[in-house]
Amino acid sequence: xxxxxxxxxxxxxxxxxxxxxxxxxxxxxxxxxxxxxxxxxxxxxxxxxxxxxxxxxxxxxxxxxxxxxxxxxxxxxxxxxxxxxxxxxxxxxxxxxxxxxxxxxxxxxxxx
Amino acid sequence: xxxxxxxxxxxxxxxxxxxxxxxxxxxxxxxxxxxxxxxxxxxxxxxxxxxxxxxxxxxxxxxxxxxxxxxxxxxxxxxxxxxxxxxxxxxxxxxxxxxxxxxxxxxxxxxxxxxxxx
Numbered sequence: 001x002x003x004x005x006x007x008x009x010x011x012x013x014x015x016x017x018x019x020x021x022x023x024x025x026x027x028x029x030x031x032x033x034x035x036x037x038x039x040x041x042x043x044x045x046x047x048x049x050x051x052x053x054x055x056x057x058x059x060x061x062x063x064x065x066x067x068x069x070x071x072x073x074x075x076x077x078x079x080x081x082x083x084x085x086x087x088x089x090x091x092x093x094x095x096x097x098x099x100x101x102x103x104x105x106x107x108x109x110x111x112x
Numbered sequence: 113x114x115x116x117x118x119x120x121x122x123x124x125x126x127x128x129x130x131x132x133x134x135x136x137x138x139x140x141x142x143x144x145x146x147x148x149x150x151x152x153x154x155x156x157x158x159x160x161x162x163x164x165x166x167x168x169x170x171x172x173x174x175x176x177x178x179x180x181x182x183x184x185x186x187x188x189x190x191x192x193x194x195x196x197x198x199x200x201x202x203x204x205x206x207x208x209x210x211x212x213x214x215x216x217x218x219x220x221x222x223x224x225x226x227x228x229x230x
Contacts, residue, residue, distance in 0.1 A: 043205050043221035100219060102156040
């Protein structure tokens with residue numbers, strides 16, 4: 001079962017930063033936070049993951065709160081191609097092994 | 113990053129027939145692959161975990177006799193939907209994990225297969 005809560009939808013103006021929140025208040029100490037996105041009718045694409053430190057790569061930044069109960073994915077300069085459903089996943093679940101369980105995600109629409 | 117392919121990308125079949133979907137890891141060997149199903153406007157739902165050389169592990173509520181999974185090699189897993197019916201129409205997605213990647217490494221997803229059962 002998914003252990004994350006995300007807003008169902010968000011809009012962002014093109015060129016602006018998109019900040020996507022995720023609540024994972026029951027995360028355990030050895031669980032990572034992963035972010036994937038899914039563009040319509042395609043397979044999910046890996047974005048970034050982290051344990052407790054903030055992370056940055058060429059796609060995005062991940063900010064994890066000190067208590068690790070929530071995180072924010074930041075797309076610094078959103079483009080129209082960033083319109084997708086964004087999924088926040090906690091992994092690995094010590095009770096279930098290697099499986100990813102997707103929540104409902106956030107549908108991000110980037111507006112011209 | 114690692115590449116996972118699926119074949120076919122879409123398929124239309126008649127009710128009662130069986131359909132096989134292939135999932136291949138193109139540039140790495142995958143000891144573990146996963147199969148998901150996604151209905152329109154819904155999230156991905158994990159169906160089963162496919163382990164090379166052993167039986168698949170199915171999620172609760174997934175009929176193992178209807179969704180046959182074979183993972184006979186380190187680069188290929190197949191999902192066969194037997195006696196398909198219209199309610200099996202869905203988007204089927206596989207993912208693969210690199211061996212020795214550790215529990216925290218990401219999974220790589222295929223592009224999906226759209227199944228329509230008439």
